[in-house]
Amino acid sequence: MNPAIRIEGVTKRFGSIQALAGVDLEIPQGEFFGLLGPNGAGKTTLISVLAGLVRPDAGRLAVMGHDVVSDYRAARRQLGVVPQELVFDPFFTVRESLEIQSGYFGIRDNAAWIDEILENLDLTEKAGTNMRQLSGGMKRRVLVAQALVHRPPVIVLDEPTAGVDVELRQGLWNFVRRLNRDGHTIVLTTHYLEEAESLCGRIAMLKQGRIVALDTTANLLRRFSGHTLRLRLAPGAALPEALLPRLSADSGGEHVLALERCEDLEPVLASLREAGCRIDDIEIGKPDLEEVFVRVMHRD
């Protein structure tokens, strides 16, 4: 079975900026994949190259086995892209925009699927409204709808929840989760790392046009993050010397200790007991992707 996306040795330079510096990546069908990185890391360029909006200097890309350059028509039929920027055609209504987009992909009589998308994205009541009259969040949802009109097996969402309120965001993720369950491959870029953590089975982190981390979300959390223990000791109590190597933050009387594993908790508490430290407050923090992200981006 062809992978949903195959990227081999892709480079792209814009003037003096090396936007992509040799990216290799394979995303199997059915995966919910996260593409993370700081601004300017090359995420949008990689998506643009995949979608045929930008031409690579070197390397090959294929969507569902179709080369995006030599077999671009088949590749584009397999791909739905939700662009990062909030773009719309001010001449048309929501329904017209979706009908026209369907036609671009050679689909006639797409009304039933368009109705379903509109309903799932809570846009049914706005179907006859001109795009200019929609709020930013609504326009964002229409962009999602436009990417789905041709039922692409691979869907790329480039920061789809920017500017979308919490309720709509939840609705959008429920819909995208359902698409993923139905077999669609989802590639997501987002700055909301908690979203990526809860949605993506596997994550690639890009930095300066290179993939600097690529693993399952669980493995990344295990490798680059861990549990933390937040302690507030009684006034006058000092942290035992044996625990100082674990200290990752210390401010305002609150100590944050790193725990590689849950089993490390008992020895830490034992040290505190032996030192006679009285604990005023205690809290265990779970590993999170934000910490992974920060660590990956700051390591050389």
Place this chain on the structure above:
Amino acid sequence: MDGFLTLLYKEVLRFWKVSFQTVAAPVLTSLLYLLIFSHVLEQHVKVYENVSYTAFLVPGLVMMSVLQNAFANSSSSLIQSKVTGNIIFVLLPPISYRQFFAAYVLAAIVRGFVVGLGVLVVTLWFVGLSWQAPLWILVFATLGGAIMGALGVIAGIWAEKFDQLAAFQNFIIVPLTFLSGVFYSIHSLPPFWQQVSHFNPIFYMIDGFRYGFFGVSDVSPLMSLGVVAACFVVLTTFTLWLLRIGYKLRA
């Protein structure tokens, strides 16, 4: 519907939705030209035997409308799509560069024809016309619209801002159309300017188009057809090349 037909439909729908601005306004402008110029010059200018100046003027105005509006359609659509970013909706689907070209140019011809027909219908209230060779009328209107549609595609792709497109329109398209014999026969010009006019391809479009009405023209209609057809082939080839390499559309 396939991608090409949808893009053509979208481009036609786009100008039709604002037809007050894209159709009615240029028809009114041409009518004003006709009223003013015919009022001032009807008694003073005689270009062809048995053809009044007002009658002479009408085909020129019709063709000028066809040409200017064909250019305006493709160029304004592309620059708007580029500036607002919605060009992405056309670039993401499996539409080939040839389909892209054909859709924009055909929509430009449609807009040119709609406005040209509007001008013709309105001006027919004021003057009767003869129809000596209707096929020539159609051929020159189609080729002229296609040439200006292709030029509009080039300008729309090249321009990054609205003022760059306005400069293209105001400093190239408008002077070429105004100085092409819309309002006069080039035989009325001094020899030097007659020679200069022969380097203006729009002169041949208007002259050939006018031949279709009156059966007389400043140069042979076959020569006009040759020049216009050659222009069409050159511009089409150039525009297709720009689209194939993705000039300013696909980085």
